[in-house]
Amino acid sequence: MNSPAPARARISVIGAGPGGLTCARILQQHGMAVTVYDRDPGPDARDQGGTLDLHADNGQIALREAGLLDEFFRLARPEGQEMRQLDPTGTITAHHVPAPDELFKPEIDRGQLRTLLLDSLRPGTVHWGRALTVVGGPAEGPRQLHFADGTTVETDLVIGADGAFSRVRPAVSPAVPEHTGVSFLEAWFSDVENRHPDIAELVGPGSAAAADGDRGLFAQRNSGNHIRVYIIQKVPVDWISASGLRVDDTDGIRALLLDEYAHWSPRMRQLITDNDGPYVDRPIFALPVPHTWEHNPTVTLLGDAAHLMPPLGVGVNLAMLDASELALALANAATVDDAIRTYEKTMLPRSTETAKALEHGAEHLLSADVPDFGPDGVRS
């Protein structure tokens, strides 16, 4: 089958995360028809997680293409760019205070970013409650999307924006994510100025990190007077059940953590013990490096589906840049096949280079070295 012109192609994006929604928005800006499928039952089905910094050299470029940069700056928190490095006693050892006009990487809550992107799409673009199970059909197309609800949809282009454990990925690559040996445990603090004033002061308006070589903490201010803390440990993926606990056994986990962080000061230990509600287990996975695949004329990947890396502040930014470049390639190419080639020619080398740089990055989060925040506030 000849590859269709993008304007006449049936384009399906799997995944309504930041990458998939950015791609759909820019395609619609260029007059192309697109349908997004997501397994969540609806946009508010689950907590979207913490705050994200969108960088001037990738995430913000995508938002500009999407016509949403001004709206982003209205929502963003430039003060969230403040970064503190603490030692296990709670003493500040390095501090980046953003200049009043600094906008290199302002913060936005993940939920706010998703709403901004969702509201920019034509009504009915996203089909909720559609969990893809497998991509079928021949490589030259048309493709069949098989969903867990038993339905099937025929399409000319499948864009896998379905995150870490992508169901689109097997259509182009046998790679599977592996545990990095590091896991985050998420703790949540609400109404911090009133209920947790000491923690509010310790973390400040942005983020605060601490590590002793074997364990760490990363705390970040979210909007609405909330603070989210990631407790970072070098542990096997099943460390909670291997300790005879369940993730909802908040008291049991707390006791384990108090033991693990026994030599940290009581002030710092508040960040692991005074949380509101249960902990959330977030084991950190990454794809093997490098991750590339043979060109396929009807399937491509973007974001975490293409290049899952340890969370060092670039994942969303790369997903949105991929999305923007793929949508623009489709807007400008004669065929879908040509557009995928153009997109992958830039995206695959870029993601390989970044993935190599971050390959053992999860363990660096445990390093007790004092970081050099650099003149532009980027942690190096």
Ligand SMILES: Cc1cc2nc3c(=O)[nH]c(=O)nc-3n(C[C@H](O)[C@H](O)[C@H](O)COP(=O)(O)OP(=O)(O)OC[C@H]3O[C@@H](n4cnc5c(N)ncnc54)[C@H](O)[C@@H]3O)c2cc1C
């Ligand atoms: C603890 C933690 C903290 C992080 N902090 C940051 C940070 O500060 N800054 C940063 O840039 N990055 C951060 N990241 C990384 C970032 O979350 C990801 O890189 C980013 O979300 C990738 O976007 P995406 O659109 O590719 O995929 P996702 O955001 O994972 O979205 C995928 C979407 O696909 C849907 N989906 C999944 N499977 C299916 C299926 N089978 N069928 C249909 N739909 C499906 C999901 O419901 C979801 O909506 C962090 C990651 C973690 C784990």
